[in-house]
Each structure stands twice: as structure tokens, then as C-alpha cells.
Amino acid sequence: MRIESVDLYYLAMPEVLDVGDGSQDTLLVRVQAGGYEGWGECEASPLTSLASWVCPMSHSACKPVRDSVLGQRLDDVDDIARINAEVRANSLDLLQADHTLSGIDIALWDLLGHRLSEPVYRLLGFAEAYPKLPYASVLFGDEPQETLIKAREARAAGYRAAKFGWGPYGRGTVQDDADQVAAAREGLGPEGILLVDAGTVWVDDVAKAAERLPALRQASATWIEEPFVSGAAAAYAKLAALSGPVKLAGGEGSHTPYMAMHMIDHAEIGYVQIDAGRVGGITSAREVAAYADARDVQYVNHTFTSQLALSASLQPYAGYQAWELCEFPVESSIMARSITSRGLVRDEDGMVHLPDAPGLGLEVDTRAIWPYRVDVEIRVGGKTLYSTPPF
Amino acid sequence: MRIESVDLYYLAMPEVLDVGDGSQDTLLVRVQAGGYEGWGECEASPLTSLASWVCPMSHSACKPVRDSVLGQRLDDVDDIARINAEVRANSLDLLQADHTLSGIDIALWDLLGHRLSEPVYRLLGFAEAYPKLPYASVLFGDEPQETLIKAREARAAGYRAAKFGWGPYGRGTVQDDADQVAAAREGLGPEGILLVDAGTVWVDDVAKAAERLPALRQASATWIEEPFVSGAAAAYAKLAALSGPVKLAGGEGSHTPYMAMHMIDHAEIGYVQIDAGRVGGITSAREVAAYADARDVQYVNHTFTSQLALSASLQPYAGYQAWELCEFPVESSIMARSITSRGLVRDEDGMVHLPDAPGLGLEVDTRAIWPYRVDVEIRVGGKTLYSTPPF
Numbered sequence: 001m002r003i004e005s006v007d008l009y010y011l012a013m014p015e016v017l018d019v020g021d022g023s024q025d026t027l028l029v030r031v032q033a034g035g036y037e038g039w040g041e042c043e044a045s046p047l048t049s050l051a052s053w054v055c056p057m058s059h060s061a062c063k064p065v066r067d068s069v070l071g072q073r074l075d076d077v078d079d080i081a082r083i084n085a086e087v088r089a090n091s092l093d094l095l096q097a098d099h100t101l102s103g104i105d106i107a108l109w110d111l112l113g114h115r116l117s118e119p120v121y122r123l124l125g126f127a128e129a130y131p132k133l134p135y136a137s138v139l140f141g142d143e144p145q146e147t148l149i150k151a152r153e154a155r156a157a158g159y160r161a162a163k164f165g166w167g168p169y170g171r172g173t174v175q176d177d178a179d180q181v182a183a184a185r186e187g188l189g190p191e192g193i194l195l196v197d198a199g200t201v202w203v204d205d206v207a208k209a210a211e212r213l214p215a216l217r218q219a220s221a222t223w224i225e226e227p228f229v230s231g232a233a234a235a236y237a238k239l240a241a242l243s244g245p246v247k248l249a250g251g252e253g254s255h256t257p258y259m260a261m262h263m264i265d266h267a268e269i270g271y272v273q274i275d276a277g278r279v280g281g282i283t284s285a286r287e288v289a290a291y292a293d294a295r296d297v298q299y300v301n302h303t304f305t306s307q308l309a310l311s312a313s314l315q316p317y318a319g320y321q322a323w324e325l326c327e328f329p330v331e332s333s334i335m336a337r338s339i340t341s342r343g344l345v346r347d348e349d350g351m352v353h354l355p356d357a358p359g360l361g362l363e364v365d366t367r368a369i370w371p372y373r374v375d376v377e378i379r380v381g382g383k384t385l386y387s388t389p390p391f
Numbered sequence: 392m393r394i395e396s397v398d399l400y401y402l403a404m405p406e407v408l409d410v411g412d413g414s415q416d417t418l419l420v421r422v423q424a425g426g427y428e429g430w431g432e433c434e435a436s437p438l439t440s441l442a443s444w445v446c447p448m449s450h451s452a453c454k455p456v457r458d459s460v461l462g463q464r465l466d467d468v469d470d471i472a473r474i475n476a477e478v479r480a481n482s483l484d485l486l487q488a489d490h491t492l493s494g495i496d497i498a499l500w501d502l503l504g505h506r507l508s509e510p511v512y513r514l515l516g517f518a519e520a521y522p523k524l525p526y527a528s529v530l531f532g533d534e535p536q537e538t539l540i541k542a543r544e545a546r547a548a549g550y551r552a553a554k555f556g557w558g559p560y561g562r563g564t565v566q567d568d569a570d571q572v573a574a575a576r577e578g579l580g581p582e583g584i585l586l587v588d589a590g591t592v593w594v595d596d597v598a599k600a601a602e603r604l605p606a607l608r609q610a611s612a613t614w615i616e617e618p619f620v621s622g623a624a625a626a627y628a629k630l631a632a633l634s635g636p637v638k639l640a641g642g643e644g645s646h647t648p649y650m651a652m653h654m655i656d657h658a659e660i661g662y663v664q665i666d667a668g669r670v671g672g673i674t675s676a677r678e679v680a681a682y683a684d685a686r687d688v689q690y691v692n693h694t695f696t697s698q699l700a701l702s703a704s705l706q707p708y709a710g711y712q713a714w715e716l717c718e719f720p721v722e723s724s725i726m727a728r729s730i731t732s733r734g735l736v737r738d739e740d741g742m743v744h745l746p747d748a749p750g751l752g753l754e755v756d757t758r759a760i761w762p763y764r765v766d767v768e769i770r771v772g773g774k775t776l777y778s779t780p781p782f
Contacts, residue, residue: 044484051442096487231649258622377770
């Protein structure tokens with residue numbers, strides 16, 4: 001079959017707030033071929049990814065992403081790999097293309113799964129999908145008291161692990177941050193797995209990060225995530241030498257497998273966090289998982305948006321039983337929660353299961369999300385290159 | 392003074408061809424503050440960078456680039472560093488932002504140079520700008536005979552160095568490529584510095600690149616550029632171990648200083664090539680130059696577009712006398728050549744001199760480029776976020 005159409009939909013909350021909540025908008029992708037359809041999502045800045053889809057060619061290695069996708073043959077998994085390679089070569093100098101490719105690639109896997117009546121993880125070569133232990137991904141409260149309440153709520157909701165991040169963390173004093181981490185530990189209880197996300201707040205300043213290590217060790221945090229920006233490998237490696245039992249986690253900013261491999265090889269991280277909606281999709285994420293497996297670094301998804309994005313982010317490491325942790329968004333916006341009619345199932349032990357169903361195993365609810373669409377029109381040289389399509 | 396306005400202009404040739412010529416379009420940036428103006432350019436895909444400038448906020452770390460620029464204080468060089476840091480933090484998850492920042496940063500340096508009556512290189516801390524030996528940057532011909540003619544023309548035009556790249560190179564047989572390289576050497580003469588650019592054609596396939604090494608050694612090529620994509624450091628390092636006197640060059644795809652540092656530390660390159668229009672501007676490029684200097688890697692600009700972009704790309708390493716080579720575009724489109732009323736001067740020895748004049752030292756010719764403007768309108772949610780401004 002041939003890829004007949006690709007439709008991109010910009011969805012957003014009516015009001016987007018200036019907070020660290022990445023679920024307030026999304027670019028949803030629908031691919032149609034041979035009577036089947038597949039869905040995917042791109043992280044982040046929907047308008048910019050839209051522009052990279054339709055932009056006029058700049059030169060032979062800077063073409064719009066759609067030029068490498070529309071009309072392509074899609075019969076088996078090798079076709080997805082070929083389309084990936086073409087996008088990467090033809091849009092080499094188009095920086096945003098990796099994010100746009102991510103949503104396209106996810107939709108292609110979903111579509112092929114429907115066509116071949118197989119879950120994506122089986123198309124990826126996994127015999128089965130092992131259940132994952134979800135950590136509730138929540139934002140630090142403005143005050144430790146609020147963090148304490150959030151941690152208690154996560155525990156009461158059955159989460160055995162929780163990650164706290166962004167908000168005031170790293171922006172005040174060392175003591176402020178210690179109080180926040182202690183509150184999270186108290187609310188979670190002594191048995192809970194506590195993870196802390198610094199959200200790149202120290203950029204590449206090792207000293208500032210190192211000051212926070214005693215409180216993290218005191219609270220038995222399992223990891224400190226993104227003390228620095230993705231790519232600042234030397235700073236990561238220096239901090240890792242000081243962090244003792246608290247491992248470093250990072251890599252979500254990787255927009256190619258190479259960037260993630262670089263973090264694995266040179267940043268001394270214990271956990272590599274991959275967002276399938278950024279790294280290039282499921283194809284690239286699977287590549288990183290295999291690389292991490294060979295180097296004793298634990299792979300974990302990065303997902304802060306919808307259940308569709310969550311399913312896409314879990315498929316690439318579903319077959320690795322030892323990598324039990326998974327990020328599970330619990331504070332997603334109503335828009336993000338509306339995208340699928342049902343989400344992934346948590347069993348009585350709180351473990352998350354991927355659907356044993358074709359593709360990503362979830363249904364997109366086009367009626368529920370229609371109110372959140374953002375109408376876009378892009379005109380270049382008097383010609384309309386994009387206007388929001390109907391569902 | 393405060394940044395009062397930033398105007399972005401999409402310029403393009405009437406017809407953009409599917410060839411490796413990156414000078415066929417550009418996004419020109421004008422910044423105005425305190426009665427002064429500064430100009431810069433962003434690489435590449437003007438529409439996508441425009442979108443990243445005006446896009447609605449996705450969350451606190453994914454804001455449009457303009458939010459971190461408009462209204463900012465701009466009195467000295469520290470202000471430029473602060474604006475850079477704000478863009479990088481506030482647009483952390485907006486992939487395209489680094490390319491957009493690049494043009495903004497260049498324009499800020501130009502503007503500040505005018506305000507302080509100093510060339511940019513002096514504001515960067517260099518006492519003087521040493522002349523550079525330009526290599527003519529040309530595309531391989533479709534056939535070796537055409538390459539031979541181009542090489543002879545470069546030599547006749549006084550170039551003592553020339554780089555051939557893209558076109559058929561790496562896409563045919565090993566013998567085809569050997570013939571192309573031999574033709575370039577023949578046309579250039581035995582004394583000329585010969586550089587070869589593979590344009591990432593082998594992605595990360597070391598074996599394919601290694602097959603081309605004998606012909607490159609035979610022709611005494613000084614470097615083989617971008618055998619692989621930026622980031623594929625392990626492949627670079629493997630090839631470097633085989634390449635003998637032919638050094639590897641790469642890094643033009645770096646959109647942050649970290650990526651370039653990664654290439655310097657782990658790709659075993661002899662030359663790090665930085666495009667100020669991609670890496671984040673002059674600020675980031677200067678940072679890479681200092682890093683390379685401390686590690687015995689030679690810095691060289693990547694420039695394939697206008698003389699404005701060339702001046703911006705030379706300033707960050709103008710003060711390093713030992714780094715003599717510079718890329719000099721000789722096949723730029725008429726649009727790119729129209730951007731400035733005059734270009735950089737080549738003296739009787741063929742050496743290129745930066746102007747001893749404020750800022751980038753070049754005048755943008757708004758009348759000459761007006762015919763090449765591409766009208767753009769971006770509407771989101773019924774509101775016009777961008778439409779092409781007047782000059």
C-alpha cells in the first residue's frame with residue numbers, strides 16, 4: 001500500500017499557562033493508507049512542526065518533511081526504516097524535522113500494526129510486553145506542604161514510585177530544595193521510589209547541582225534527572241563522580257539516536273530517558289533501547305502528555321523485563337486526556353500493561369478532541385501551504 | 392537601550408532548485424534599538440524559523456523565541472550573553488529555536504558594534520583580525536570534466552585552496568569518486584590546498600567512507616568533510632584511525648556549543664566547522680573557538696550563503712592567527728550576493744580581510760533584496776501572528 005494522506009492537527013487548551021506542564025498542547029498526526037489509519041504525536045511547539053511539514057524547499061538537503069513521506073510504499077517494517085532515512089537525509093538542515101518525523105513514525109507503526117493485526121511491540125521483535133511499574137510524574141508544589149500533599153495523593157492512588165520536578169526546584173536556596181525533597185519523601189513513605197527532576201535548571205553548572213546531592217542522598221532518591229541540558233555530557237560525568245548512590249538520569253532532549261548514544265557513552269548516566277515524540281519516533285527509540293541494553297544503562301520512557309504518547313513511548317522497550325520503571329503522566333490536561341477513549345490499564349498491583357491489540361492499541365476520540373483544535377493557516381507567496389483539515 | 396523591534400524577512404530565488412546550494416533562500420533578521428540597527432541571518436528553512444519566532448507558548452520551557460528578545464536591555468556584551476541564556480532556557484523544547492537564535496544573536500552583535508563604534512571581533516576580545524586564506528567552496532560537477540573546469544576557474548580566480556562537495560560524490564562507485572577527486576586536484580594544480588566535502592552521504596557507514604580514502608590520499612586532500620552526520624562521533628573516530636594524513640572535518644550541523652564540543656572531544660576531527668547561522672550565533676561560535684583552541688583542533692567557518700553571513704562566521708575566530716583557512720562562497724545565488732552592497736575584500740595575495748568598521752562592517756542593501764522577498768502570513772486561532780513587514 002501507499003501512504004495516501006497525512007493530516008496534522010494542532011490541539012491546545014483554551015488557555016496555555018506559563019508552567020512546566022507539557023500536556024497543554026500537542027500536534028496530532030493521522031496517516032492513512034490502504035483503508036487503514038494510524039495516529040501519532042509530535043513534541044513540542046505544534047506550529048513550528050507544522051511549518052517544517054509544509055515549508056518550501058531551501059535546497060536538496062533541506063526539504064519539507066512531507067516530501068519524504070507522502071506517496072511512500074508501506075508494506076512492512078523495512079519501509080518505515082526507509083522513510084526515516086529519507087526524512088533524515090532530505091531534511092538534514094531542517095532542525096525541527098526530527099520532532100515532526102517523530103509523530104509521523106509513531107503513526108506509521110500504529111498503521112502497520114492495524115494492517116498486520118499485531119501490536120507494535122511484536123513488530124519490533126519482542127515476543128511479549130512485560131508490565132511496567134509506573135512512576136507518577138508530577139510537578140513540585142510551590143511550597144513543600146503542597147508537595148507533601150501531592151506525594152500522599154500519589155501514594156494513595158496506588159503509585160509505588162513518583163517523580164517530582166520543575167516548579168521552584170533549583171531556583172531557590174539549597175535549603176528550599178532540601179525541604180521540597182524531604183516533603184516528597186515524607187508523603188511517599190519510606191518504601192516508595194523517589195525520583196527528582198531538575199529540569200535542566202543548572203544548565204551545566206556542576207557546583208550548583210552538587211550542593212543538592214546531600215539532600216537527595218538523605219531522602220534516598222533513586223535518580224536526579226536532567227541537572228543539565230541534554231548534550232552537556234562533561235558536566236553530567238563530573239556530577240556522576242560525586243553523586244554516589246543517586247544515579248543521574250537524562251536524555252529526553254535527544255532528537256536523534258546519536259545524541260542519546262552520546263549521553264550513554266559519555267555522560268555516565270544510569271538511566272537514559274527517551275521521548276518517542278522527539279527522538280525520531282518508535283524506530284529511533286528502539287535503536288536507543290538496544291544500544292543501552294548492550295551498555296548496562298537502563299532505558300525509561302519520557303512521557304508527559306497523552307496515553308497515545310505513552311503507548312508509543314513504552315513499545316520500544318516493552319520486551320525488556322528488567323527495565324521495569326515507566327513514566328506515567330498523572331497531571332495531564334483535560335485536552336491530553338481526551339485524545340484517547342481509554343488509556344493503558346493498571347492492574348491490581350499498580351503495574352501498567354500495553355494493550356494486546358493491533359498497533360498502539362488505543363482509539364483516538366476525534367469527537368472529544370474537536371473542541372481543542374487550533375485553526376492554523378500558513379500562506380507563503382500567496383499560496384496556502386497549510387490550513388487545518390477536517391477529521 | 393532596549394530592543395525595540397525585530398523584523399524577519401524571508402528571501403528566496405524565484406525558483407529554488409533541488410541541488411546542494413544552500414544560498415537559494417535565507418531568513419534575514421533586522422534588530423533596532425536606540426536609533427541603531429543590526430542585521431543577521433538564520434540557516435535554514437526560513438518558514439520554520441519564522442514559526443519558532445511567533446509560535447504560541449506550549450509550556451514554560453517552550454516559548455516563542457521573541458518572548459526572550461523583544462524589550463530586552465542591550466548596552467554591552469553581557470546583555471547578549473544574557474539574552475542567549477534566556478532564549479535557550481525559555482525555548483528549551485523548541486528544537487528550531489537554535490537556528491532562529493543564531494540570526495538574532497548575529498544582529499545583536501552587529502547592532503552593539505554600531506552603538507559602540509567597534510568591529511565585532513574587538514567586542515569579542517580580539518586585538519586584531521588576522522587575514523584568512525579563503526578556500527573557494529564549490530559543488531562537484533556532474534562529471535569529472537566539469538569538476539576539472541571548476542577547479543581551473545578557482546585557481547585562475549586566485550584561490551590557493553578549494554573545496555569540492557555534494558553533487559554526485561559518494562553516490563556512485565568508488566572509481567567515480569576517485570575520478571572526481573583526481574579531476575579537482577588536476578585543475579587546482581599540485582600546490583593548491585584540496586578539500587573534499589562528502590555532505591554526510593554515508594550517514595554513519597565507516598566502510599563506505601574508508602573505501603574512498605586511498606583516492607583522497609593519492610590526491611593529497613587536506614581533509615574529508617562530513618563523511619557522516621553530525622553527532623555520529625563513533626563513526627568519525629573509527630574513520631580517523633584509518634585516514635592517515637587526510638584529516639576529518641565536521642561539526643557544521645552543531646546547533647549548540649555542546650554538540651561541537653562533543654565532536655571535538657570524541658570524533659577525532661582535525662577541523663571543527665561552525666556555521667554561526669546555526670550554532671546559536673556569534674556568541675556560541677566564539678565559545679566553540681575557545682574550546683577548540685585549548686584542544687589543538689583547528690576552527691574553520693562554515694558559510695555557503697552571503698557576505699553578511701561570512702563576516703558573522705569569521706568574527707568568532709578572527710583573532711587566531713594560526714587558523715588561517717576560511718570557507719568563502721563563490722557560487723552564491725544572485726539573491727545572496729544582493730544582500731550586501733559590498734563584500735569582504737581579498738588583497739593581492741588573495742587573503743580575506745574583515746572590515747575595520749563597526750559591527751559586521753557591511754551594509755545591507757534593502758533595495759536590492761526587495762525583489763527576492765517571500766510574503767508570508769501565519770494565522771493561528773483567527774489571529775495573524777506574522778505577516779511580512781516592510782523594510
